[in-house]
Amino acid sequence: MTLEHPSSPRHVIMTAGPHEIVIQSNPLVMGVLNVTPDSFSDGGTFVTVEQAVDHARQMQAEGADIIDIGAESSRPGAHPIDEREELRRLIPVVEAVREAVSLPISVDTTKAAVARSAIQAGAAIVNDISALQGDPLMAQLVAETGVAVVLMHMQGTPQTMQQSPRYGNVVEEVMAFLQQRAQVAIACGIRPSQIVLDPGFGFGKLQEHNLRMLAEFDAFTTLGYPVLAGVSRKQFIGNVIRRPVHEREFGNAGAVAVAVLKGAHIIRVHDVRAMKDTATVVSAISRHARSSVEVSNA
């Protein structure tokens, strides 16, 4: 990560395989493309290659900066799928999306063999919700290929994580974990500019933990890496507004606004157009905070 402007902590350059991804005053929008039958909000909607490509094109047109393709649901209680099934669902979609859109592609997987095939098919980012703990070969693959990697915090596994999450201080514990996983990544030969951190909203967190992490999101940005916020349509938003998953767009906007105001570098979202507008307005307001106005007038 290279800091371009010391007064604006969001200014960073990420390396992701062949891409140099510049994050400036607006956060990047990562559009979610789940090619699963069972994802919690869009399962079964984009299962054919054609449907997936159409949706990727639409997200690009709506202002997405990255397309994150996932073939295995990680919702609480989801059943894991084997490598063959994940490859079967994912790789034709990565290949077709690579042809159809010009954006960097991220793959949401914890399996090194799946990530390797996806990188060969054109993916530039591995979104690893196990933070390199799920497969002993993943760190080496990322180091070797130079792709970017998202290291996410999760307490437990998707099968068990919501049974009894426990923390003393959730923000401090998640920060310590992310820092330790970044150190492990670097020890394995991954460059700091390849690393993105993510506190993992909804992954082994109670309502109070999710809200606390969002309220104190700026703490995660002090670790020195770009930070991703994945709040989109999640249950903790539904719990506040008491609405089902497809009626949470305005609730999402509230959560995304706070994440952006508190320095998120990347927002992972399903509703690209609405969340891009939300992030753009919040970023414009942030640029007029007293300290940045003083610096830009100096």
Ligand code: HH2
């Ligand atoms: N959330 C989900 C999946 N992958 N990756 C990162 N880095 N951060 C997240 O918060 C995150 C993630 C869950 O959302 P979704 O992909 O919509 O659902 P499902 O896991 O059911 O496919």
